Amino acid sequence: MKxxxxxxxxxxxTGGIAAYKGAALTSKLTQKGATVHVIMTASAKQFITELTLQSLSKQRVYSDTFQERDPSSISHIDLADSADLVLVAPATANIIAKMAHGLADDMLSTTLLAATAPVMVAPAMNVHMYQHPAVIDNINTLHKRGVKFIEPGEGQLACGYVGKGRLEEPEEIVKVVEQFFALQDSAANGPLAGKKVVITAGGTIERIDPVRYITNDSSGKMGFALSRAARVMGAEVTLIAARTDEAPPQDPEIRVVRVESAADMYDAVLDAWKDCDILVKAAAVSDYRPRQSAESKIKKSGDTLNLELVKTTDILENLGKHKDKQFLIGFAAETGNTEFYAKDKLVRKNLDLIVANDVTLEGAGFGSDTNIVAVYDAEGLVLNLPQTSKDEVARQLLQLAVKRISGAQS
Known part of the structure; x- marks a missing residue:
């Protein structure tokens, strides 16, 4: 099956001993039906020939930015525009550094800068090189930009060391590529294909002075799970994230907007509100902020400090008042009388659904990878989930929204 x-x-x-595996990788990708355009660095040509890769791919192999054979086009731009995926395997520490810092001094690095397709990198290098702080920083930088990594394996390296740094086997790399495209194709035909979904996550912070602030325990994990689930279901996802315990999903198809305060989040939500189909407000927004934020650090003096707080804008309530075609979902994190407060919030804020959870329960609430929730609409309880993963909560909640969204829009 192709x-x-x-x-x-x-x-x-690129130029490492693992370049020899490029031949098997080219062959296997081609056998699966892909059109494979190989770009070699000058160093890679010391390990494997262009002729080998041309014979296996049945395509011209590129290595020189200035070797333009077609006067009607520029090769690296045409290649970048045609790609569904850019895969760098093996990827040396050198090419990873170039990618992280935007350098473009050869055919491959220039094409990478011009590419708008997803990028996947399979590192291969000495174990100490892989663990070097500079390499780690560069990998983290690329992670934040949405570059996907195929972790190297552990074992005997060509240099004689034993450890992590060996290029993953071509068969495994091909499986990762297949899974990537399967997920893309699934999303294209998913139940939320063509829909714009906005999700808020994390806890906002309200500055007292440059080094202190008011916040809450929200980790962002529920919002991140919702973002992943919405993307798998085909939605165009905007994730508006405040302070979180971990980095947002590393998916180039999820647009991430970072904010700090309740006011920042309100502005970001309003910017996305008009055109969205579903908005899920999973963020924990500060209810109050200091009336004034000091411009410099407040020095300790006396036994007490009086801090005057004022209400922040209620984002969810404002959205509910101006709801048009949007399907609006809120969260209610409570410590008692959960059902009562959730139903009250649903009505007061004109929500379509509200997800209620008692954060005092073990396995529920902030910081946990699991949750225990009850989902209500205007008629009452519609979904009750015992302790389960936040990813599963997200999937079932969005499935429920899908079933109702046509009614919400009519």
Whole structure:
């Protein structure tokens, strides 16, 4: 079965001993139906020949930015525009550094800068190089930009060391590529395909002075789970994230907007509100902020400090008042009388659904990878989930929204 039929993959091969595996990788991707355009660095040509890769891919192999054979086009731009995926395997510490810092001094690095397709990197290097702080920083930088990494394996390295740094086997890399495209194709035909979903996550912070602030225990995990689930279901996802315990999902298809305060989040939500189909407000927004934020650190003096707080804008209530076609979902994190407060919030804020949870229960609430929730609409309880993963809560909640969204829009 040619699972990659119709896909165009740019395969970047860089100069390490693992470059020899590029031949098997090219062959296997081609056998799966992909059109593979190989770009080699000058160093890679010391380990494997262009002729080998041309014979296996049945395509011209590129290595020189200035070797333009077609006067009607510029090769690295045409390649970048045609790609469904750019895969760099093996990726040396050198090419990872170039990618992280935006350098473009050869055919591969120039094409990478011009590419708008998703990028996947399979590192291969000495174990100490892989653990070097500079390499770690560069990898983290690329992670934040949405670059996907295929972790190297552990074992005997060509240099004689034993450890992590060996290029993942071509068969495993091909499986990762297949899974990537399967997920993309599934999303394209998912129940939320063509829909715009906005999700808020994390806890806002309200500055007291430059070094102190008011916040809450929200970790962002529920909002992140919702973002992943919405993307899998085909939605165009905007994630508005305040302070969180971990980085947002590393998916280039999820637009991430970082904010700090309740006012910042309100502005970001309003900017996305008009055109969205579903908005899920999973963030914990500060109810109060200091009336004044000091411009410099407040020095300790006396036994007490009086801090005057004022209400922040109620984002959810304002959205409920101006709801048009949007399907609006809120969260109610409570410590008692959960059902009463959730139903009251649902009505007062004109929500379509509200997700209620008692954060005092073990396995529920802030910081946990699991949750225990009850979902209500205007008629009462519609979904009751015992302790389960936040990813599963997200999936079932969005499935419920899908079933109701046509009614909400009519």
């Amino acid at each position: 699972s990659l039929q119709g896909k165009t993959i740019i395969l970047g091969i």
